[in-house]
Amino acid sequence: MKASPINIKNKRASFDYEFIDTYTAGLVLTGTEIKSIRAGKASLVDTFCFFSRGEMWVKNMHIAEYFYGSYNNHSARRDRKLLLNKKELRKLQSATKTPGFTIVPTRLFINEKGLAKLVIALAKGKKEFDKRESLKEKDDRREMDRMFKR
Numbered sequence: 001m002k003a004s005p006i007n008i009k010n011k012r013a014s015f016d017y018e019f020i021d022t023y024t025a026g027l028v029l030t031g032t033e034i035k036s037i038r039a040g041k042a043s044l045v046d047t048f049c050f051f052s053r054g055e056m057w058v059k060n061m062h063i064a065e066y067f068y069g070s071y072n073n074h075s076a077r078r079d080r081k082l083l084l085n086k087k088e089l090r091k092l093q094s095a096t097k098t099p100g101f102t103i104v105p106t107r108l109f110i111n112e113k114g115l116a117k118l119v120i121a122l123a124k125g126k127k128e129f130d131k132r133e134s135l136k137e138k139d140d141r142r143e144m145d146r147m148f149k150r
Helices: 011-016 031-038 086-096 128-149
Strands: 007-009 017-027 048-052 055-059 080-083 101-110 116-125
Touching (some): 011 116, 011 128, 031 101
Antiparallel strands (some): 017 080
């Protein structure tokens, strides 16, 4: 089976946060949710992860209601459980207790087995001058690309 073209990114996260470490987590979804994701109808804008009773959950992730879904359709912004092993959960939970650190979803994709996976990052918030530096680097890279393409 070839890789799926579904690759939904959270572009804002890389601008607002500096990524320290990344993990790939599975998602607990219903039937209509995975069908909507395969149709590309999902968004990671304003999403974040939190711990509840030793489990990690993703909050505010928008998966549009499935067009052909009946009364069994899911609610678009419900909390969804993330699947990580205990060692990863312990490491992330201890890291988030440190002030300034958070867990941000960065990418949603379908793997080669057809399962939905969410790439999450342990992140530290950027200050205003860090954001300006990121924009400056982006502009410099774009300018260099223009020079070499001529």
